[in-house]
Amino acid sequence: MKDNKLAKDYFEKLLEIMETLRSEDGCPWDRKQTHESLKPYVIEEAYELIHAIDSNDKKHFVEELGDVLLQVVFHSQIAKENGNFDISDVLNNLNEKLVRRHPHVFENTGEYSYEQWEKLKAKEKGKKNFSKIGEYNPGMPPLMNLRRLIENSLAVYFDPFEKQDIFKLIKEDLNNLENEISNEKYHIQFLTHLIYFYVKNNLNINSLLFMASKEFIQNYKNKGNREEKK
DSSP states (O other), X not given: OOOHHHHHHHHHHHHHHHHHHTSTTSOHHHHHOOHHHHHHHHHHHHHHHHXXXXXXXHHHHHHHHHHHHHXXXXXXXXXXXXXXXXXXXXXXXXXXXHHHTOHHHHSOOSOOOHHHHHHHHHHHTTOSSOOTTOOOOTTSOHHHHHHHHHHHHHHTTOOTTTTSOHHHHHHHHHHHHHHOTTOHHHHHHHHHHHHHXXXXXXXXXXXXXXXXXHHHHHHHHHHHXXXXXX
């Protein structure tokens, strides 16, 4: 494995390149970017990284990790120019947070627990009370929010449907929706039970949705081809 010295050299070179791209003699496109204008690219690169992971292509994986890293460096350079912070602040904050939130590793205080993780987060933010399963994150897609909350609840041994047949619950939800399709409460119950089923059985929802999308497109193309031949 390549040593840290080489990684340090490459990282410093990346910072120099980014600074040059943002300079008066740099790239017009890079120079005009702001934190606001770059927001879509952060999301786009994150999804492309997920696709690279699913593709199991090492070269593609390395490339997309680099693109995500570029977003961090890009925002840090803009912040530096604005006199707010720079990449060293980002790295120092991350290092301190990782050590602070892993006392079971760096202070030998026992074993890891998700409850402890949330308690430490709450303490950092000055909250007297904390939720063992975290809070709703308004910056996260709703599906991801629900999945994460269910995952966290199971991690702290709170299983809301442990003594119930989840298949039976889902069937009941569908029957209720068939009778009252506009009833929001039934939709909420159905979605909660459905996502719980996937999380409880350790099924990757994102990968399944990705494959479902590909299959849907292929079915459409196949149907379209048949229609053209008629």
